[in-house]
Amino acid sequence: MSLKLTVIFVICLIHFYPTMSSDPDPVQDFCIPETKHNSSRTARFTEVPCRNSSNATVDDFVFDGLKRPGSFNAMGFTGISVNPAAFPGLNTLGMSFVRADLDVGGVNVPHYHPRATEIAFVLEGMVYSGFIDSTNRVFAKVIGKGEVMVYPKGLVHFQMNVGDSPATIYGSFNSQNPGTEKIPIAIFGSGIKGELLEKAFGLSAKELEMLRRKFSP
Template sequence: MSLVRADFEVGGINVPHYHPRATEVAYVLEGKVYSGFVDTNNKVFAKVIEKGDVMVFPRGVLHFQMNVGDSPAAILGSFDSQNPGSMKLPVALFGSGINEELLEKAFGLKDKEIHKLKKRFGSENED
């Protein structure tokens, strides 16, 4: 088991990501957080959760959070693993070295747009 606290400024986000080795239970300590996940049929399950509310993110499922309140928010994440791992999609897609032509075709973006995303999410910009 492991725990993490995430603090969000107004409008702050936790980018879409997933944990390959753990289910997460997110408990809102303060604020209003738009929180959700995408199932394997690409259906979004999301709602605003507030202080005292809980949301569960099954292992390996893409999920996200955003502070939608007018004051800071905080959540406590509990994992059923000491090493849940975290795959942040923007970094995994545009900061990992995937072939640019493949990314252009996958997302319908121009070369210039791909370069901009790679610069923004490159490995030197990771947490």
């Protein structure tokens, strides 16, 4: 490749990269996925054909699955994701939603969303909420009913119910597929070589095995 072509190629990459760093803008009013493709793959930006728009109904744009919380896990946490797999009307619109409930003392473990910024609204309860920036500085405080906190894209964040009753949070994302990496599971449940983890965290083989059993998916 000539020097001139190389320069043009680099300029094109610089120009187009920002437009590829978030969900693309839709090119039509909406895209309800074909029923046979309406599965968990829908939220993954695979190429899913749109249903004929004349066959869309108002029910494609209404979701009633957030009325009640799910079942709490061992951490006292439950979350209901609202993405195109559950709510077809969201497809191609570049957004998604979650209802998160925390039992008394419940924890939403440190995690991050690689493709989205999240804004969280406390519907009920008192929640210790925060995130960690790239200098390892913690931004955290207790927020209550009616308050909102934002977690910048890609930064580790967390919540813990510090009240005396269950807490409910509604979270909104600027991506239809934000992705979630839960730190304990990503580290201890992913099959990383044990020797590395023992050295990185100062763990004995027995302690590591205990953590792996606890956080295996």
